Amino acid sequence: MDLEIIAHRGFSVMAPENTLVAFTAALQQGANSIECDLQISADGVPVIFHDATLNRITGTSGTIREKTIAELKQLDAGAWFGEQFAGEGIPTLEEAVAGFKMVKDFLYFDVKPNSEWSDREVDDLGQLLIQEDLLTRSIMTSFNEGFLGKIREFFPEISLGYFITDVSNFEQQLQKAVAVKNAILSVYYPVILEQPQWVEQSRQQGVDLVVWTVDSLEDVKQLRSVGVRRIITNSLIGNFEV
Template sequence: MNLEIVAHRGFSAMAPENTLAAFTAAIEGGANSIEFDLQLSADGVPIIFHDETLDRITGTSGKVREKSLEELKQLNAGAWFGEQFVGETIPTLTEALNCFQRVEKFLYFDVKPHCQWSQTDVEKLIQQVREGGILEKCVITAFNEEFLQQVRSCCPEIKLGYFLTETTDYQQQLNKAIKAGNAILSCLFDVVLENPHFVEDSRTQGVDWVVWTVDRPEHFQELVDLGVKRIITNSLIGWT
């Protein structure tokens, strides 16, 4: 498999994170894949936003999960980054589909733990990605493993991602990925650099890696030298 450059929240060094502008910049900049954050509005609409609260990105107070889509759409998601992005709003998954259909390889969903997904919510999500023509590109990752189980029961063919942030959790998370089938480990890059043998050990058991978030060229090269093929980055788009 060739090296896969994954744009973290879109090309977030060039445009405000998790916006249509960032996704477009990632594709035009040469990223192979896109990582983004997903949660629900108060009225159950999948929206693309990282934080539990609105303050950092929109400059307004309140929690995302307590705002309706109509309320969220009134907020500015780009002004904090630069004047040229003043018109950017918080996108829905539906609005991002046109961009996502253009992605060459994979779409890494980081489904946030800020809200509870009912079985109906999960079924609607799967229906949406299926009808949007992106199911085969999807890697659904979440710290909430109950959510991952819901996804797997609803859609056996979709790829899952299990987070790994601590060396001591490696075997446990690897076992979960193996048991789930059609799954990868999404790992803090430091863990891989400190434990290079993990890469081949997991691959021999059918589980590949994606690592995050790599923005220093020396770390990028070290990971490539170790055989890591999927690298999430804010800024090193277009590297080969």
């Protein structure tokens, strides 16, 4: 059974997360897929950024939604990680597309719940993915399930992902995935180590799982032994044996 290695925010132990250099490094080192975070700027441009605020990464106060793309482009998203990455910017999705086309398997987008997207912004996002021939290789996950419903309404062929962070909501999330079809479960990996039967239970209903964020080879071995075949990782990218 092949293992799909998904680079969490790019190769984020080697380069600043969610930057073009991190995505390039992940692909160069052999990642099958890329996971990244999506937010929307004040003027409706999809950008790749994780945090609810800009402070940790850029040293600037405020949020993505409060700033225009011109303002965001003035910020440094690399220097916090290392001096050699100073000047690395917050990428727009459009800027990342050229690299994303080189991805072998899938793009996992985590649309952050920090702000609401208008219908126009959701439509523009889907149209960009269609234009770049990436829609059917994209999996949209979000804690904002209203966003998931909206993008599926606009683009029925897109895949969705439903989060599971603890044992309490497995059945509910599984049934959502079954009902909408063409969906996965995105599961915090210790939950699967605790409930390994969920892997087969989900697959029997036509729903696969991806687990996050795994950085131990021993954990990879355990997850593989219970049938997991999609792993999001910060560090386990490249050639390794499990």
